[in-house]
Amino acid sequence: MKPSWEEEAKWIWAPDWKPEDEAGVGRFVYFRKTVNLGEGDHSCIVRVSADSRYLLFVNGKAVSRGPCKGDRFAWYYETVEVGDLLVEGTNVFAVQVLRYPYAGGGNESVWRTPLPGLYVHADIRDEKGALIATAHTDESWHCARDESIGLSQGVYTQFLGITETVDGAKRPFGWESASFDAGRWSEVVAYTFDILHGGLKPWVLTDRPIPVLYETWRRFNKASRLRNDEAAWQQLLESDRRLVIPSGSSVLIDLDAGELTTGYIQLRMSGGKGTVVKLLCAECYENEPISVPWLRDKGDRTDNVNGDLYGDADEYKAAGAGTAVSESFEDYEPFWFRTFRYVRLEIKTGDESLTLHRCAYRETGYPLNVAAEYRSSDPQESALWEISVRTLRRCMHETYEDCPYYEQLQYAMDTRSQILFTYYLAGDDRLARRTFYDFHSSMLPQGLTQSRYPSVSAQVIPGFSLYWIFMLHDHMMFAGDRELIERYLPGVDAVLGYFHRMRDGSGLVGPMDASHWSFVDWAHRWKESYGVPGAAKRGPLTVNSLMYAYALQQAADLASFAGRSGLASEYVERAEQIRQAVKTRCMSGIRRGCLTDGPGIEEYSQHSQIWAVLVGVLEGEDARHAMGTAINDSSFVPCSFAMAFYLFRALSAVGMYDRVNGMLEPWRKMSADGLTTWMEDTVSQRSDAHAWGSVPIYEYAAETLGVRPVAPGYGEIEIRPFIGHLQHAKGRIMTAKGAVDVAWRCMDGRFHLSAAWPADVPCTVSLPDGQSVRIENEGKYDVEIELPQPAAPGRE
Structure with missing residues (x-):
């Protein structure tokens, strides 16, 4: 439903705008409107948007930047109250607009339509709330094209188009103030649109979904x-x-x-x-x-x-x-x-x-309010925690980002992890909710989401569509928002439908479309193929079938939560079919109990074993054997930072989480090398800020402190701390229901735990000696036990 006030202002632009005006990377245009006011206090709510970006001034003061990144069908506007900046006499509303070329170039993540434009809706009211003036965009505004700033695409920041060359002598200094002489500026032109018969304007105005930066x-x-x-x-x-x-x-x-x-x-x-x-x-x-x-x-x-x-x-x-x-x-x-x-x-x-x-x-x-804390007996862990938090912050602006320096694009694989880290740090799901909408909006006719979005050029990595389903499952467990899950469940079915149609005669997910990028991980041995396992050259990838089966299992949970039990059963049945096909076709004939990267292809990676464990193709001792082989046998392609989160989840699932501390050595080396944020990968060494590396946040919150949701919306909590090499650890993590505080220590063969959480949430506490205690309606637990004796040498 369009806003009731939308037709009170017009979309405007500079007159005689020609295609050649959009040559290059982008161009700036300045806009002004003066309003004369009498004495007294005023209020003024301004709603503003532009194609492509704007900076709004009121009486010389910058008050709003935007619009928030959106797309053709969600063109965001910002709302700002500026009454305290208005004065008796002449007041100036001024906007600097950057127009990116519709044909391409400029910032890859900033959408643009065939028409450039500016929209401002501004009601000015007196102290009694009576409307006394407006500053709506219409033919009374004036504009001037910028002649001082040249933009280039850049060599390093080529996805952004932000590099400036500025001739200060040509700048219109003071253009945003009341004293500026705009006598030579041009009158703007206003657009008219036929919207009586269901036609949409180029810009579907939508309220900004996240707080201002x-x-x-x-x-x-x-x-x-x-x-x-x-x-x-x-x-x-x-x-x-x-x-x-x-x-x-x-x-x-x-x-x-x-x-x-x-x-x-x-x-x-x-x-x-x-x-x-x-x-x-x-x-x-x-x-x-x-x-x-x-x-x-x-x-x-x-x-x-x-x-x-x-x-x-x-x-x-x-x-x-x-x-x-x-x-x-x-x-x-x-x-x-x-x-x-x-x-x-x-x-x-x-x-x-x-x-x-x-x-x-x-x-x-992004205004991330970090309320979580963590420290332990290992002082290096505090540094890893702090760098992880900083990296996440730097990769959060109007969307989650892969990296702030080079691309500023929101990729599904990166974002799934970033959202989880955000939940634990701040209990904030506002940026997550817009992310779900973004990828839903990116969906292509065949049922796949785009791998990155918003993006003016489409890119498809088939497996990244599955990470969108993982995000939704995470949010179900965090927030328990049934309405949200119901909204996106048809999209989930569309993604799963694509993979279902891609099955070959053996029941496996077949080779992906050659026009798509079958990226799995930035592994060194897959460097020449840009993160695609070598087995993809000869047929299906095992990991695609496994990730699809895992997505089916998570989608079954989503469907059950939404009351769609029949659909949930269908997903469970499909997942089992895939699991059986993998067991039949993808087990190695050489590496006993391990999976190959493709059916009949004796090539191996940690990735296939990880997803086989997560989806339940490998269980019990078979799973432990496969994971042990994968991390000890150098013939298995190891994970990079991108996939480390899933490696650690598989090790936790098979009872081998004690190996994770050693696997965090690359993070310690990055810290020693002077990084203050985590690098993208060791293959290209390009970006020094990639938040998929902020995995220590999850490890310390969900494993060392042991806090996890076990029912949707944190309807029930589990606290299962992992001791490992530590003598003590304590911290606070955030949930949708509030803070959870955990502190534990080991001393003289005894283990002491103290925990507190929201009183109305049931909690099961699992202790190192195997005890499990369920507490309801109290919100706290304090216990001291004798630690179990370590196993004799040679025994598990």
């Missing part, structure tokens, strides 16, 4: 690579103490934020007409890339002696518009946020000296 001022920690003036630069960074760069100078300086972050960098300057400033943002110091940007050679990320910074550079040519005496500054801030730990500033002054007054940034991201 936070913006918080931060300072760089330190500067390096300077030959002189180190003290002066440090004072500028620490306290905005002005720094003068003489005319005819050339300065190169590297700034360190202390951790990888995302934010809007701002340079505040005066004088220095003709000065050229280059801003290069980088995740780390590294050796020269092997292949730009894909293959990298990285070690100690902080080594600025043997390493260098690589990335796309923004370039700003100063207008000399600011004056230090009157504190009228010339600010430069790129339109889109940047990702960086290090920023290289290269400054070349001309005939005038340049004065810098500020060099700082506003950190931005």
Whole structure:
């Protein structure tokens, strides 16, 4: 249902817009509307959207960015109250709009329609609530095309199209303020649409589903690579103490934020007409890339002696518009946020000296309220926890992201894990809910979801559609929202229907369409095939059948929860058929009790064993044997960070979770190498921020502390702590029902546990000696037991 107010404003744009105006990567247009008001207090709710991105100002103050990433059928708008910014006299509503080309280019994750446009709905009311004026977009607005900013696709950030080259002398300084002379600006044109017969506008306005991103001022920690003036630069960074760069100078300086972050960098300057400033943002110091940007050679990320910074550079040519005496500054801030730990500033002054007054940034991201805590007797675990939390934060903006530096795209495999981590850290499912909708919206006619979405170009990784089903199952257990599951169950059936139709004569899921990417994992031995097991060249992949069977089992739970018992039974039956087909066709004739990567193909990976355990093809001692072989036999292709979550789940399922601590050694090495967020993989070493690596969050919350839901909506909780190599651990994790606190310690052969959780939730506590205690209507438990004696050598 469209909003009741939608027709009160019009979509507008610049006149005489031609196809050649959209050549290149993108172009900016400025819009203004003035409103005269009398004295008194005012209220004003503004609803605003644009195609493709906007920045809204009211009387010179930036008040809203957007629109939130959506697509053709969910074009989001933001709502903001700006009454406290309105004044007696002239008021200015001003919007900077970035239009990305409809034909392609620019930010891959930002949708665009055939028409550029701006929409503003603004009712201005007096203190009694009476409507006294409007600032709706219509023919009374004026606009001007930007002639100062050029955008390029970039070499490193080629998915984003955000690299700027700016001629400050052409900027319309003060365009967003009341004192600006807009006499030469053009009158806008307004669109008209026939919507009386079921036709849709290009933009289906939809209320933003998530909170606005936070913006918080931060300072760089330190500067390096300077030959002189180190003290002066440090004072500028620490306290905005002005720094003068003489005319005819050339300065190169590297700034360190202390951790990888995302934010809007701002340079505040005066004088220095003709000065050229280059801003290069980088995740780390590294050796020269092997292949730009894909293959990298990285070690100690902080080594600025043997390493260098690589990335796309923004370039700003100063207008000399600011004056230090009157504190009228010339600010430069790129339109889109940047990702960086290090920023290289290269400054070349001309005939005038340049004065810098500020060099700082506003950190931005999804407002994740982390309420969870964790610490243990192993001090390294605190570092792994903190880096995991930071990595997750950096990969959350308007969607979950694979990486903030290179792509900013929401991929299903990454996102399934990120959502789980978010639940444990914050009990927040708002971004998750929009993610479910995103992938549902991406569905293709054959029944598959796209692998990444929103995305202006479609990509299909068939297995990623199954991760969408896993997400929904996770949410059922977290929130118990039956209405949500009922809504998406037809989509679940469509995905499963695709895999059902792909079965071959033996009952296995057959080879995937050659036009699709059958990615499984970034394993080293699958490097040349871009993460696709070698067995795919000769037939079906075992892992596809196993993941499909696992999705069927989870879908059966979803259907039962939604009251669709017949559908649940059908899914269970299908899953069993697949399981039997795998047992018949995919067991190795050489590696006893293990599965091959394809029927009749004696190639092996940890992946096939993992999913065989998770789906129940291998059970008991057979499962333990297969997992033991998979992690000890070097002929089995090992998992990368992407699949580690599932490896650890399989080891937990077969009672071999004690091996996980050793398998976290790559995370400890990353920490030792100076990473402040987790890298994507060890194959390409491209991205240094990929939140599928934040798996320690889950391990410490769900395994070490042992907190898991055992009924939908956390209707019942299990606490089953894992001791392993630790002497003590304690923490707080979040659920949909509230916080759960767990603390345990081992001392003098005894185990003490103290736990608290929401009183109305039943909880089963499982202890190391095999006892299980169910507690109802109390919400707390405290116990001390004697630890079982370790088994004699040679015995299990």
